[in-house]
Amino acid sequence: MLENISNLVAAFLTLSIFSFLWKDNPFYRFAEHLLVGVSMGYAIPLVYKNVFIPFLYTPIFLQRQYALIFPAILGTFFIFRFNRKLAWLSRYPIVFSMGIIGMGVPLSMHASVLVQMRSAMLPIMDINSFIIFIGTITILLYFFFSKSHEGVYGKFTKIGIWYMMIGFGASFGYTVMARLSLLIGRIQFLVHDFLKLI
Amino acid sequence: MKRQIPLALVIILCFLFVGHTFIPHKISDNFYQWWLSWVRTMTSFAVVLGVMSLFTVHWGKISRRMPNWQYSIVTLGALVFTSASGFIWGTQQGTPYMWLFKNVQMPMSSTMFSLLAFYIASAAYKAFRARSPEATVLLVSAIIVMIAQVPIGMAISKWIPEISNWILNVPNLAAKRGVALGVGLGGTAVSLKIMLGIERTYLGSGD
Structure with missing residues (x-):
């Protein structure tokens, strides 16, 4: 009984979202807003x-680390x-978290x-490594915007x-393949689990 | 107080973290652990901010009877009911909270993502109609990779999976490496701008 109700709810919501393929409609909007809330x-x-x-709770109230009250107050900001x-x-808690950017520069x-440069600087032993080398260099040249992309450089x-x-x-x-496998999963649910046709 | 102190705090913390990366000392490690415990304590309040933001937007729509305000009741009702079920009956298997996840949230989110299969196909068709050599290269590469993933690819020719592997391991590798180098240099440049106080947009507008 519960399984049937569960399948009915899931099938109704699945079809409500698929209905957007036709056009925007109240069923789709209902499902969309429900998804955000849930x-x-x-x-x-x-x-x-x-x-x-x-x-927060365990360190302050059970382990008595009262120093953490200060970041808790900062968090309420x-x-x-x-x-x-x-x-x-509200800038204070944001900037406190942003300190990690300093660590991000060297990392x-x-x-x-x-690491990428080290992987790119390998001896050119075969045609594939030559193709990879040319590709890496030409893409880096493309991202160099201080020179206009004209003439030989443009080529x-x-x-x-x-x-x-x-x-x-x-x-x-x-x-596309990942999305298609999700689509197959949903159709399989509708045809097999809900309608029990196959 | 309103802009200068937060800015100074970012600059000081950033330089301390640069030092932490290069100096593997106990003091440096203690500083990192202290910072981590403070940030973890503050993080839970960021969720409160998100919930309040959602509430403010939808409550405003309902109270002002804006167009389609009825759907905002659905959002707020679902939010309150789902979170309340998690607090009342727990979050383990077999509870109403998990039932909502399995039969409401999961089917809808996977259907939402599967919808993109149709729109991606229409985008590919539009790109093909552009008839530019670049769009053709993109589509040929995509079609070979896609066909190689399914049994029909092998049935058409045993070379299709081979070509797909070559695309992924050679030109695709070069593209990913070039883009990663560009992203890495760009990210480092932006981080340096924040560290030196040149980039200040994260402080927001106002005083």
Whole structure:
């Protein structure tokens, strides 16, 4: 009985969202607004359980780490975002969290630049490594905007664009396949679990 | 007090974190642990901000009887009911909270994402109609990668999965590496601008 009700609810909401393919309609709007509310409502108890209890309630009230009262007060300053006169107070918790950017400078330089450069600077042993080398160089030339993309330089940047198009095409193909597998999953639910046709 | 102190705080903390990265000392590690405990304590209030923001927007729509205000009741009702069910009956398997997740939230979010399959197909068609060589390269690459993922690809030719692998491991690798280097350099430049107080948009407008 409960399974039938569950399937009915899920099927109704699935079809309500699919109805957007026809045009915007009240069923789709209802499902869309319900999704926003349920998603936010789902997050609140999880944050309470996984963040509020272990990092605020337990240390302050059970472990008596009273120094954490200060960041708790600082955290409440987020709420002043809604008050025009006191909105400046909400900058304090934001900037305190932003300190981590200092750590990001050497780490992103290492992870995204130096490691990638090291991987790119390999001996050219075969045609594939030559193709990768040319691709990396021409894409970097494309991202160098201090020189206009004209003449011989423009031809090199054009090769970079072609490389990027192949890369974007591959990512696009993967995204389409992921979305299609979700679509197959939903149709399978409607035909198999709900209508029990197959 | 309103702009200068937060700005100074960011600059000081950023330089301390640069020092923390290069100086593996107990004092440096203690500083990081202290900062982490403070940020974790503050984070739970950021969720309160999100909930209040949602409430303010939708409550405003309802109280002013704006167009389609009835749907805002659905959003707020779902928010209150779902979170209340989590607090009253718990978040473990078999509770109303998990029932809502399995039969309301999960089907709707996966259907919402699956809708994109149709719009992606229409975007691909529009790109193909543009008839530019770049759009054609993008689509040919995408079609080969897609066909290679399904059994029909192997049935058409045994070379299709081979070509797909080559695309992913050679030109795609070069593209990803070039883009990663660009993103890395750009990210470092923006971080340096924040560290040195040149980039201040995160402080928002006003005093």
